[in-house]
Amino acid sequence: MSDQLSTEHLLGIQDLTPEDIALIFRTADGFKEVLNRPIKKVPSLRDITIANLFFESSTRTRVSFELAEKRLSADVVNFSFSGSSVSKGETLVDTVNNILAMKVDMVVMRHPDPGAAVFLSRHVDARIVNAGDGTHEHPTQALLDAYSIREKLGKVKGVKVLIVGDILHSRVALSNIFCLQKLGAEVMLCGPITLMPHHVSSLGVKVEHDLDKALAWCDVANMLRIQLERQGGDGITNFPSLREYAMLYGLDLDRYRRIGKDVVIMHPGPINRGVEVTSQVADHANSIILDQVENGVAIRMAVLYLLAARIPR
Amino acid sequence: MQPVTILGSKAFGLTVGRLCHQLIEDHGDLAGTALIGLQPRGVLLARRLRIELKRILGKEELEYGELDITFHRDDFRHRATPPTPSVTQLDFTLDDRKVVLVDDVLFTGRTIRAGLDALLTFGRPASVQLLVLVDRRFSRELPIQPDYVGKWVDSIGDQRVTVEWKESDGKDSVMLHVSDREGRPVPPSRRSTPQP
Numbered sequence: 326m327s328d329q330l331s332t333e334h335l336l337g338i339q340d341l342t343p344e345d346i347a348l349i350f351r352t353a354d355g356f357k358e359v360l361n362r363p364i365k366k367v368p369s370l371r372d373i374t375i376a377n378l379f380f381e382s383s384t385r386t387r388v389s390f391e392l393a394e395k396r397l398s399a400d401v402v403n404f405s406f407s408g409s410s411v412s413k414g415e416t417l418v419d420t421v422n423n424i425l426a427m428k429v430d431m432v433v434m435r436h437p438d439p440g441a442a443v444f445l446s447r448h449v450d451a452r453i454v455n456a457g458d459g460t461h462e463h464p465t466q467a468l469l470d471a472y473s474i475r476e477k478l479g480k481v482k483g484v485k486v487l488i489v490g491d492i493l494h495s496r497v498a499l500s501n502i503f504c505l506q507k508l509g510a511e512v513m514l515c516g517p518i519t520l521m522p523h524h525v526s527s528l529g530v531k532v533e534h535d536l537d538k539a540l541a542w543c544d545v546a547n548m549l550r551i552q553l554e555r556q557g558g559d560g561i562t563n564f565p566s567l568r569e570y571a572m573l574y575g576l577d578l579d580r581y582r583r584i585g586k587d588v589v590i591m592h593p594g595p596i597n598r599g600v601e602v603t604s605q606v607a608d609h610a611n612s613i614i615l616d617q618v619e620n621g622v623a624i625r626m627a628v629l630y631l632l633a634a635r636i637p638r
Numbered sequence: 639m640q641p642v643t644i645l646g647s648k649a650f651g652l653t654v655g656r657l658c659h660q661l662i663e664d665h666g667d668l669a670g671t672a673l674i675g676l677q678p679r680g681v682l683l684a685r686r687l688r689i690e691l692k693r694i695l696g697k698e699e700l701e702y703g704e705l706d707i708t709f710h711r712d713d714f715r716h717r718a719t720p721p722t723p724s725v726t727q728l729d730f731t732l733d734d735r736k737v738v739l740v741d742d743v744l745f746t747g748r749t750i751r752a753g754l755d756a757l758l759t760f761g762r763p764a765s766v767q768l769l770v771l772v773d774r775r776f777s778r779e780l781p782i783q784p785d786y787v788g789k790w791v792d793s794i795g796d797q798r799v800t801v802e803w804k805e806s807d808g809k810d811s812v813m814l815h816v817s818d819r820e821g822r823p824v825p826p827s828r829r830s831t832p833q834p
Contacts (some may be wrong), residue, residue, distance in 0.1 A: 329719040348722070355708060355723025363731060367709035380639035630709075634720035 330631045334446045334453040337462035339501035346507060348470055352627035353620070359625060360396070363565050370397040373633050376424050376436040379456070380441075380506060385594050386456050386466070387620065390433050393625035399633075402429070417441065418448045421578045428581070431629065434458075449502050454631050459492050466593055467500035469624040471508055473617045474545055477589055482509035487539050488599060490549035493520045494545050497593045498549060502528055515539040516574055517574055519563040540584045547575055547591040548601040578605040587611050594618070643774075644799070645789055645812035653788040654676075654683075657769060658690045660786050661738065669737045672701040676753050677708075680741035682803045683771050687740065702733065703728035710752040732761035738786075742801045744770040745805035747782035772799055772812055 328348065332340050332511055341349075351608060373392050378388055387403075389507065392399045415423075424620060431452040434442055439461035445454040457463040473483050486505050492498045492514050505512050506529065513531040514521065525532060533539040535599040551570065564570050576590070590602065598604050607614060645653060665671045668691065675684025681704045688702050708723040739753055750768060756765065769786040774793050791799055791814060798815040802808070 328722050351722055355706065355726075358726045359709060359759075362759050364759060366759070368755070369709045369714050372715075407742075631720060634715060636715065638715055 326416045330635065333632070333635055334442070334455075335464050335628055335632060336442045336446055336453060336455050338464045338467050338500045338507070339462070341464075341504075341505045341507070346468065346471070346504065349468060349624065349627045350475065350633065352631060353472060353623040356396075356626040357623040358632075359626075366396050366398060368398045369384050369630055370394070370399040370633050372373075373397075373403070374400040374627070375433060376420070376421075376429045377401065377403045378424075378432060378436075379404070379602045380434070380436045381457070383435055385621070386435065386463075388617070389621040390454075390456060390465075390625050393543075393622050393629060395431075396622070397626055397629060398628070398632075401430075402427075417445065418529070421445060421451070427451055431632065445626070446632045452636060454568055454628060454632065456549070457496055458635070459496065460499075461496050462500045463496040463505075463636075464500050465621070465625050465628060466497050467504035468628070469617055469621045470497075470501055470547065470591060470593070471504050471510075471622050472624055473591065473613050474510075476616065476620065477521070479612050481505065484510045484545060486545045486547060487513045487515055487543035488547045488549060489515045489539070489576075491520045491523070491551050491563075492516055492549070494521050494552045495549050500532055501547065508528075511540060513539055517564050517570070536576075537580065537583065540576075540588060541584065543588060545589040545591060546576065547582045547593070550593065550595065551598075551600055552599060563627060567597075567600055575602065576605040576606050578609075581606050582607070591617060593633065595614070610620055639816050641800075641813040641815045643811060644791060644814050645810075647810045650810040650812065653771070654690060656688055657771075657786055657788055658687060658694055661687070661691065661769070662694065662825065665736065665738075666796050667695055667697065668700055670734075670764075671738060672703060672730070673738050673740060674728065674757065675704040676725070676739065676741045676749065677704060679743075679801065682801075683742050683769075684740040685805075686803075687769075689782060701730060703730070705756055706830045707749065707752040707756045710755040712752065716789075728760055732757065732763045734762070734764045737763040737766045738769050739742060739766060740769050742770065743772045743774060743799050744768070744784055744819055745774045745799075746814060747778045748782035751780050752784045755782060774799055 330345050333344050340601050359365060377390055391401060429451060433454045433456050435456040436458050439459035441458045442455035455462060455464055472483050474484060478484055488498050488501060502512050513533055515533050515536055518534060590606060590609060592602060592614045594606055673684055675681035675686060688700055691700060704727045707722045707754040708721045711721060767785040770784045771788040773784050773787045773790050775790055776792060793799060793814060800813050802811045804810050
């Protein structure tokens, strides 16, 4: 049992070992208990300053990271694309180095370009946490998804997880595949062929285009959000219409009942109600969508805590 | 060098029994008093005290909790690896309760400092007392003193005091290791018995 992460940054699930993931989960168990105390705050990171750099819109991830940081007693500065010097033409490395000059220890970054976090980790002197880089990875989301499965079903190994929808644009899907495979789960993807990436055959996952067949196979169904903002504006190009998508790949109560077993429902949010899932399914007893959000704070506290432990004094 | 036995199995039982009676002397039937064991080793003493107190008082339940102090330690980032947490089990508020904090060995006082910090996130107790099985006197780094002591041990820095429990180690005992971790002997210690 290792008690230190093998990596200095969290750039993607690909860099983590199964032992790292187990350590993050163990640590998150402790923080989950802290979050249920009357005073939900511990002093561990009181000498650490963290900058949240969001070059792309985000509500849940940003609030979740900020709460995690504050509950660890870190000092937090927020920085977003709009109204910043980035819109005046400053480069990413310059922007971050200017922030680091103010003695910042860690950077949590979301960026529209794949590989932005890796690039930054090579060029600046701070610990980087990737909060989503384009269509590449979103490691903390995958960790909290796997952690929520472990909490609901008691294990991840051997569990059959179905990921439905917009795989092509989804960093959540890619990180989830890496994370679930490292933990010994089986993964199947389901969605229209136009929303499957070309490299799908190299991922070692099953692919099924019929949602009913896929649902019959799985224990857990993770219903991804259709990323309307990445489909090319109003003239959606990858599928004919949202109505058709909802009919073929949306999960409503009738379809859910037809499965005939208690499949766990997940969604990384924000939900397009009536597209990926209907309200009755999103609010169903077997839905763990809000548990995912709750666990997100504990997982992010664990990641920040373990990375901070590796910063030399 | 062989470790020195400070408390053997029989004396161990008597000492735990005495601690229970001292608690009853001060707290009556323990209504309004909560016993909180510190993770990882203090809970072994707290569990034993809980069983003994229930037997002596003939009570079904005592207010009891287990507290992990990992995230409140002052040596985070001073150690090679981060401490990993144990389980906290404390499902009642401490507001206006009399709390008895329980640990096995009191040494520098830093664990208790962190314990107090962690404890206060569960409410505002009426009072907090400290009960330890072994008090290593003269090695305190913070101004913290126990209210109930099983055994005083005078030892110097390199020596180690270990407590073994029937439940986890097969027998009850308190040992003083007079060689350091590499097996080199260190000067013998003076040992004393509890004062009345």
